[in-house]
Amino acid sequence: MQNRASSVQKGRVISRRLFILAATKLVLFAGITFRLYSLQISDREKYEILSDKNRIREWKTPPQRGLITDFYNKILADNDRVFQVHLSLDEIRDFDKTIFRLRNIINLSNNEIRKIYKIKEKLKPWDTLVVSDNIDWSEFSKLNLYLHELEGVKPVVSSSRYYPYGGNLVHVVGYVGQASIKDIERMEAIRENLVPGLKVGKSGIEYSNEKLLIGKYGIKRYEVNSSGKRISQLEHIKESKGIEIKTTIDLEVQKFAQKLLKDQAGSICAMDIYTGEMIAMASSPTYDPNKF
DSSP: HHHHHHHHHHHHHHHHHHHHHHHHHHHHHHHHHHHHHHHIIIIIIHHHHHHHHHHEEEEEOOBBOEEOOTTOOOEEEEEEEEEEEEEGGGGSSHHHHHHHHHHHHHHHHHHHHHHHHHHHHOOOTTTEEEEEEEEOOHHHHHHTTGGSSSSTTTEEEEEEEEEGGGSSSSSHHHHHEOOOOHHHHHHHHHHTTTTTTOOEEEEEHHHHTTHOOBBBBBEEEEEEOOOEEEEEEEEEHHHHHOOOOSOOOOHHHHHHHHHHHTOOOOOEEETTTTTTTEEEEEEESOOGGGGG
């Protein structure tokens, strides 16, 4: 009788253990199934985005400013193509190493390196640092060749403002410079187009007509390999050019008035007495806006 009771007890223990084991397997299977569903169905878009971030790199290019012309359509403020080097600080693990390698590729001087470190101190960890805003084509080509070895380095084809008549019209046309906090706060158009290397009007027509001149930034998307080297360009949304502004200034009269003021301090204004339009506005001393 005792043996029979013992056998029944053992059978119950075994059955209970089998039940617990089966339940555990069922819970584990349900957990795995739920996780697979979560990865492949619920969170599919999230992981697609993460995958694309590893595979696709996006570069924003500064907008092209609108031209400024005189009454006879002679260009007073133009755009030149320039080659720049940008650093995405949040993508760089060893900044010193990156700068050391970059120095040998684009021939950075000691003064330029000191300037880079000073600028970096003022930036946030996720900001972009413009290392050079105008390198030559040979340096730009060499940089692209070694790009897969450089963390966070972005070669950018951009545009730079050029004033063909220099100091002759600077008091009328004005000049551009790096966007400051004050510039960003004063105008929504600047905030919307705030990309590394953006330059905005600081004085004259460049400043007063910023909203019309600024244009719209462009986007370049590239497919990259595991080393970060570009494989192919996937998309290029070209930057939009700002609106052209035609002034009432007569370039030849302006240059003549500026010539009369050479080596003197003073100003000359010439106005059309019938329409009130300004034909010339010369002032001395003057300066070359291309140096800004």
